[in-house]
Amino acid sequence: MLEFAILGLLHQAPMHGYELRKQLAQVLGGLRSISYGSLYPALKRLHAAGYVTTDEPDPRAPLPADAPPLTGRRGKVVYTITAEGKERFHELVGQSGPEAYDDGGLFGVRLAFFRHTAADVRLRILEGRRRTVERQREGLRASLSRTRERLDRYTLELQRHGLDSVDREVRWLAELIDRELTDGQPPRDGGADTGDPPAPPRP
Amino acid sequence: MLEFAILGLLHQAPMHGYELRKQLAQVLGGLRSISYGSLYPALKRLHAAGYVTTDEPDPRAPLPADAPPLTGRRGKVVYTITAEGKERFHELVGQSGPEAYDDGGLFGVRLAFFRHTAADVRLRILEGRRRTVERQREGLRASLSRTRERLDRYTLELQRHGLDSVDREVRWLAELIDRELTDGQPPRDGGADTGDPPAPPRP
DNA sequence: GGACCGATGTATCGGGACGATACATCAAGG
DNA sequence: CCTTGATGTATCGTCCCGATACATCGGTCC
Structure with missing residues (x-):
């Protein structure tokens, strides 16, 4: 990462x-x-x-000792x-598999460099992440409804807050995906699944 | 932890x-x-x-080899x-210092065992956590308003979502603290730091 | 002038946590 | 019968973190 x-x-x-x-x-x-x-x-x-x-520059450079007023420049690398x-x-x-979105930390970094990422890869990553987080959400929901009675107030509150966060993340991702779809190809029209995306970020 | x-x-x-x-x-x-x-x-x-x-039970027990039908019971410990x-x-x-709430992971575990925690310690931990997260929020806000223009859409979105999460956590903590204060001592009155909390686990 | 201090800067150490993996038992079911 | 999946113990290499040590620079305060 x-x-x-x-x-x-x-x-x-x-x-x-x-x-x-x-x-x-x-x-x-x-x-x-x-x-x-x-x-x-x-x-x-x-x-x-x-x-x-x-x-x-090789730390043990001889340095003829004739440039003392020279600006320090110690170990800076x-x-x-x-x-x-x-x-x-x-x-x-270019990777868009599970390794790109299953870990939240890596996903964050991927997102931060989305401007270097092709549009189709962006979309696959966002959707993969959404599915991952949705699965988490469902697991959390199930666990919560299964154990609701047996948990004390604080544990319950913790789970509730966790579920809420995950839920918000799903909605956030949905929003990003939506934006990706709507303003990725507003002027274009037919360019469907040809495997060759509009390739917008060409540096 | x-x-x-x-x-x-x-x-x-x-x-x-x-x-x-x-x-x-x-x-x-x-x-x-x-x-x-x-x-x-x-x-x-x-x-x-x-x-x-x-x-x-000591893995190399002799076991006279005369109990084969005995239920396996291998390595279970x-x-x-x-x-x-x-x-x-x-x-x-009993610890209520920064070590109890500065790390979110440990804080979560502490919360999960709040029923074993004295009321005054609970309150100190919740308030400490709130201050920590509030500081994070302020730092995030400052950084965001400082760099708003220089960031691309995705990084900005990431920061926005992060700030939103932190903000929600602060509100959640405030709610917990509030509940702690209001239903921790409604009937009691002077029973302060006696180390014997009113035992609020009210299901 | 000089003493202090915070930002800049490089680097290591021990410890803790993780993912992957190996191995073993047992119940259920095709 | 035999494969799958849950239960169960355990280690290995790798990564990352917090703490720490050390060194320099530009200020500011007295």
């Missing part, structure tokens, strides 16, 4: 780890943040896989995405 | 790991489940700490809470 998000951000511009973390927190929805304990190992993995490069990294990102961005 | 939940469940009745997991899923609000990869190591820790015992475990649980149940 981090892999996708990092590649997505570096796809837009090279960045320091620190900046990356801030952007990440924003992309993730504001509340969910990413810790350095996840970020740096992830960057290391990406580096090892050849998806990013660093400008680390700028991470840049490579061609392989971009390829990998586009590969990931 | 698991420690608290497991002790809480075993406090009510001895159980198998399997049953524990099912109950846990219910207590956690239905959507959040616990994997065996967490559960069994947690039970092992609790066992090592002396908070639970097992009826494991029943976990039972000990006196130290109960003590530990009551110690945990």
Whole structure:
């Protein structure tokens, strides 16, 4: 999941780890943040896989000691995405299977990079997510009506609130899907299931 | 967090790991489940700490080989809470500091066991949780109004939905607090922090 | 001038949780 | 009979988190 998000951000511009973390927190929805304990190992993995490069200028460079007034520039490391990294990102961005929406966290990241995602893939992800959350909702409803009597007030309240949240998410997703359908092809008309979508986000 | 939940469940009745997991899923609000990869190591820790015992009858028992028709009874292990475990649980149940509400997951578990929690502690936890979530909400609001223009439609929608969820949680908590205040002490009057709550579990 | 402080910045460590997986028993039913 | 599904115990590798350490920079306050 981090892999996708990092590649997505570096796809837009090279960045320091620190900046990356801030952007990440924003992309993730504001509340969910990413810790350095996840970020740096992830960057290391990406580096090892050849998806990013660093400008680390070899820490033990001789440095003839004749540029002391030169602006510090200590350990700052700028991470840049490579061609392989971009390829990998586009590969990931094209996935529309359950792995893209079964986990809410990954779905959030996918949504945040929807502008890089083809219209048909967007739709499949949104609908897959809706089905997943709907299933959750039904399970929750069933469990709640089954155990309503045996639960104390607080547990009941907890379940009620959970169900309410899930229900709201379903409605939200339905709204997104609706918007996707209505303003994705307002001027177009016949372009049905030819497998070749209007491909709107062509960077 | 698991420690608290497991002790809480075993406090009510001895159980198998399997049953524990099912109950846990219910207590956690239905959507959040616990994997065996967490559960069994947690039970092992609790066992090592002396908070639970097992009826494991020593796997390499001689078994004179004269009871084949005896009902299988393979590895089933029943976990039972000990006196130290109960003590530990009551110690945990008395905590009302930030550790009880800063993490949403733990807060949920605390709520699920509110019937074992003193009224004043309940109130402190609910109010602490509310303050935490309110802070989140304000941060989210600020971030949203700061970056409204620079975000694309999908990211914006994600943030909007997140803010909405948080807002709903605040209102839900306010409702719980209100109910706590109004029907916690209608007949009583002075019975403040005596540690002996009016026992409100009113079904 | 200098002392402090918060933002920027890189990095590791231990621990906890997860998903996947393996294995075993037993009841129900095609 | 034999396959499926529920019950049941347990581990492995991987990921992620919170805490922590360290270092630099631009301010502000006295």
